[in-house]
Amino acid sequence: MAETIANWFVTTFEGTLAREWIVFLVSLLPILELRGGIIAGFAMNMEWLPTFIIAYIGNILPIPFILLFIRYIFKVLKKTPMRRVVEWCERRAEQKSEQIRKYAYWGVFLFVA
Known part of the structure; x- marks a missing residue:
């Protein structure tokens, strides 16, 4: 494709x-x-x-803009038929946030190395 x-x-x-x-x-x-x-x-x-x-x-190139404006983009998308998809993404991110915080140092280390 x-x-x-x-x-x-x-x-x-x-x-x-x-x-x-x-x-x-x-x-x-x-x-x-x-x-x-x-x-x-x-x-x-x-x-x-x-x-x-x-x-x-x-x-x-798009990554910094996505990181800066993702909350605003989600806020706008919640007013559209995409509401359920946005809410699912937010729930999933919240579920994974503890794991990311726990292994953040090693993740950055491996990414940079």
Whole structure:
């Protein structure tokens, strides 16, 4: 599925956008993320290192905004038909919060290492 969507981006926008922008935009999408960006770069015959760097930046860029605005986004979504999904996500996060606090040091250690 990721390959199909990435190839659609390539065939649709290759003449109008630079290859680097296509990789970046594909990497921003939640479904495709890094994998889709790399597939799109290879489909356009880009070198592997620039493809990986651009896809990685595109994949990481939304994270600070999500962390900053997730409470506001949930507040807005609770007023829509997505209310049950949002409440489920909040309950699940609350259930896992103690486990995350307990192993936070080791999780960060392993992630950085």
